[in-house]
Amino acid sequence: MIVTVQQHIMFEQRRRHPEARGRFSWLLSGLTLAAKMIEAKIRRAGINDALGSAGETNVQGETQQKLDVYANQALLHCLGVRDSVAALVSEENEEPLVFDRAAETGEYIIVFDPLDGSSNIDVNVNVGTIFSILRRPPGHVGDAILQPGHHQIAAGYVLYGPSTMLVYTTGDGVFGFTLDPAIGAFVLSHEHVQMPEQGRIYSVNEANADSFPPAYSEYFAALRKKGYTSRYIGSLVADFHRTLLKGGIFFYPPTKSHPCGKLRLLYEANPLAFIAEQAGGLATNGRSRILDLTPTDIHQRTPFVIGSHADVTNFSN
Ligand code: AHG
Ligand code: MN
Ligand code: MN
Helix, strand or coil: CCCEHHHHHHHHHHHHCCCCCCHHHHHHHHHHHHHHHHHHHHHCCCCCCCCCEEEEECCCCCEEEHHHHHHHHHHHHHHHCCCCEEEEEECCCCCCEECCCCCCCCCEEEEEEEEECHHHHHHCCCEEEEEEEEECCCCCCHHHCCCCHHHCCEEEEEEECCCEEEEEECCCCEEEEEEECCCCEEEEEECCCCCCCCCCEEECCHHHHHHCCHHHHHHHHHHHHCCCEECCCCCHHHHHHHHHHHCCEEEECCCCCCCCCCCEHHHHHHHHHHHHHHCCCEEECCCCEHHHCCCCCCCCECCEEEECHHHHHCCCC
């Protein structure tokens, strides 16, 4: 018998939190609905005028693609109508969207990268959506967003690839679901995902090699000596998904033009770090555990090293 993501969340809630009132399951159904809307748009992107630039730049100064805008609107709409949401934080919005909801109802803060991998949208290469869920402490909303990653209560991503997959954790293992287009549901396909302890692949944009700190270049040379091969898609979700299933290590190091790297702590590094650790892997900023960092800004960047436990541990900076 199939298990859909909705059923899985409900079973897990009953098993781990028998007192739960279904609010969390209802919240996640907002995410899966948005994911299916985004997937439907991407699936037909070449024939529905969804490709190309939207003509705006976002808060990072990056050009927004039409699909960035669509994905953001889908998530803001599908989540904003759920009354358990206290605030929404998006890569595409400079400021958080804070809802005027009582602490007893508005229990959650959702942080997301609506569409990850913008440079790959127009060329029919995998893109993704990344999300992180935080609890809203009573009496706070806007000032409660900057929580360290170990406070996340759930995190996940959707990979729009040859098949569309949803991978998530609520802190009790990592589960993967594959969208069955015939029934329009995410069906459990990967149970208790474990990252191999060590891999044979490293992943980094080597065009930046001239400006990596020496410790990075030295480590890559050591990996090559050990016979590692290299893969780099340029969509973090896709590069991470491969690392999760096959093992190995992904880097976005500091560079001269981006001294903190390019990736964002709240909606890229934190959720993937939570998933990696739940699958037996590890994520650091080159020195410290990502999940221990206290954010100071919702859009802050961090150097990012993530993957198999042994591969990340062996990299000391
Ligand atoms: P986004 O599309 O959400 O702005 O993220 C793009 C990111 C990420 O997906 C990828 O890992 C990285 O940009 C690639 O950057 P480079 O092109 O500098 O390698
Ligand atoms: Mn991104
Ligand atoms: Mn994005």
